[in-house]
């Protein structure tokens with residue numbers, strides 16, 4: 001996983017931006033256009049807003065490219081009370097919550113509150129999205145079979161959400177979460193599920209074993 005972190009500071013806080021994780025979702029630009037201006041250099045000028053305005057908008061960055069550290073307070077970003085997995089049309093899977101991504105040997109690859117996971121299979125920065133779905137012309141709607149999630153009882157809400165990366169195969173999500181897709185709606189569940197990351201499943205966003213047939217290579 002690549003990272004290229006740039007920093008922008010004021011007396012009150014430090015903003016970090018990971019160029020490799022930014023897929024130009026533009027939440028920041030919409031939220032504070034004076035601070036985040038991609039046509040300007042430097043493109044982030046945190047001195048143009050208050051710390052409260054900045055932290056509120058930074059926490060909306062869906063990929064986790066943006067983060068902050070307050071200099072005179074211990075306040076840090078609080079994950080939402082429930083983990084939320086959002087299926088993006090023709091794009092990645094966003095996760096917002098208390099997320100821990102691990103490899104098959106249980107090594108922690110990433111621990112964060114926000115991330116965009118590749119589901120087209122083409123990212124050069126797997127498991128994260130790098131916008132390759134656009135050049136790959138990846139097409140996938142946001143619907144899912146909610147019945148598959150209802151076969152197990154909801155255990156609760158929130159807590160750690162584990163995302164385990166299976167080599168050359170899906171990622172497996174374990175914990176409590178809401179699955180959100182515009183076409184199907186929102187389902188609260190606690191079922192361990194395998195999510196397709198090769199792009200080929202017929203039962204997206206879930207894995208149907210197609211990765212084996214198409215020889216998907218995850219690394």
Ligand code: SF4
Pocket residue numbers: 017021022023024025026027028029060061062063064065066
């Ligand atoms: S919200 Fe995050 S991903 Fe979107 S443009 Fe801003 S920094 Fe990049």
Ligand code: FES
Pocket residue numbers: 169170171195196197198199200201202206207208209210211212
């Ligand atoms: S990862 Fe795509 S079908 Fe299994």
